[in-house]
Amino acid sequence: MVNLVLVLGDQLSENLSALAEADKATDIVVMAEVASEASYVPHHPKKIAFTFAAMRKFAAHLQECGWRVAYTRLDDPGNAGSLPAELLRRAEEFDTDLVLATEPGEWRLIAALHEIPLRLTLLEDTRFLCTHAQFEAWAEGRKALRMEYFYREIRRKTGLLMEGDKPVGGKWNFDHDNRKPASGDLFRKPPPKAQDDDILEHVLDLVESRFPDNFGTLRPFQFQTDRAGALCALDHFITHALPDFGAYQDAMLADDPYLYHAVIGLYLNAGLLEPLEVCERAAQAYGQGHAPLNSVEGFIRQIIGWREFIRGVYFLEGPDYTSRNALGHNRALPALYWGGDTQMNCLKHAVGQTRDLAYAHHIQRLMVTGNFALLAGVDPAHVHEWYLAVYADAYEWVEAPNVIGMSQFADGGVVGSKPYVSSGAYIDRMSDYCAGCHYRVKDKTGPRACPFNLLYWHFLIRHRERFAGNPRMAQMYRTFDRMDEARRTTVLAEADGFLRKLDAGKLV
Ligand SMILES: Cc1cc2nc3c(=O)[nH]c(=O)nc-3n(C[C@H](O)[C@H](O)[C@H](O)COP(=O)(O)OP(=O)(O)OC[C@H]3O[C@@H](n4cnc5c(N)ncnc54)[C@H](O)[C@@H]3O)c2cc1C
């Protein structure tokens, strides 16, 4: 009997385990653009277009390689609307009940596949460097899961930047060299733009007509949509940005959305690039003297350290992870996240850039949009839905631990040992946002006080019982306690006033 070989929109890799296991001569590859996947959160139009265009091109590539592909377009009249329904339809068409699939990166889909009345073989996703079993074994018996120790294991396992069993340069981590703000007068080449082609044009028209109200600008469309394009984007990064990646990775500039970031997360997550090939290219650049160690180590750590660690946490913690809310936050997500007006220049830029590009770099996600939601006490489920919707690289296995864990501390400390919160001073140091802001970053109280300054103390006092004993936060509480009583009362009252305005939908 033939196998239906399911290939999902983020499984566009020739060496996918399901394809490796299948027989090209007899089996049928099933790929489907379905409404249920395209709309379970209001995805950014660019994210939907990227996925559909990349799927269509990958299907064409598989056909050129001799595979039989049953491909369903979103607007095909017979489209059954969901992946389970599409599989059932194809099972009837090809008279089989055998399905071969690589494990999806989302508990929701794994459960849905198991419920289909077909015989399913689910294979491990071998495109990662650490298996579920290896991560479980590493995590077993540890009081806390810390990325840094996990990362060292993967460095040893891959041999990346290693001299025997010692890290190149004598240290595992060069982050102390990596905290520089950037200046706006440097000339940086943005990543290469997508070439127009018929497949992409058709998909853009389709997305424009089917998702007219989704938050986000569709055109101009800038992403690559096939492996060759993704490799060009990688080349561009290695040549033009990697040397300065480390030093400026925490910097933010209003007029430069990318700085020295790679902008390859979406290609890695969709399967167009492989983590190891990307890291080997970076290590080679170091070996050839093209990029310094602090940049190359920092970049490789993001991929073999953070990316793999985050995935390990998602699968270790189980399907209830996305509903965690350790701090009991319940505020609705403010309208400014969906493009509503705001006077906070940092949020205006981070959200505006997200709307236009379906991209923001790590520090914008963590220390601007994430920081504000956490300080304001927004329900982490709402924050999770927003991040999952708006970024082209967002898939639940990677987005949820970053948002629920790292950014919102809603997992109670699984991903991070303390919440990532800061006052306006951090944003001022690392960006040029504050100079053009209605608020004054130096004002701690008063009508123009930076809202991050007010909310920072409000957050710490709200959660004093939980965090006062954390050695990494004790200093912040001592600082608050040293303020005179009147000042403490004013800060908290003004923060309350700000939150009331936010809840009332007033301009903040
Ligand atoms: C609140 C929040 C939400 C996030 N949501 C996502 C998401 O939905 N999808 C996603 O891929 N990343 C997410 N990240 C991680 C990181 O911000 C993005 O991977 C990165 O911004 C992608 O842009 P880039 O390719 O230019 O990355 P670069 O800064 O150039 O880094 C290179 C690569 O390292 C990897 N990487 C770096 N940091 C992380 C991390 N914390 N977790 C996993 N991989 C990492 C990515 O593959 C990235 O492409 C999130 C981070 C935060 C704080």
Ligand code: SF4
């Ligand atoms: S002053 Fe505050 S609100 Fe304004 S840009 Fe700076 S940090 Fe953001």
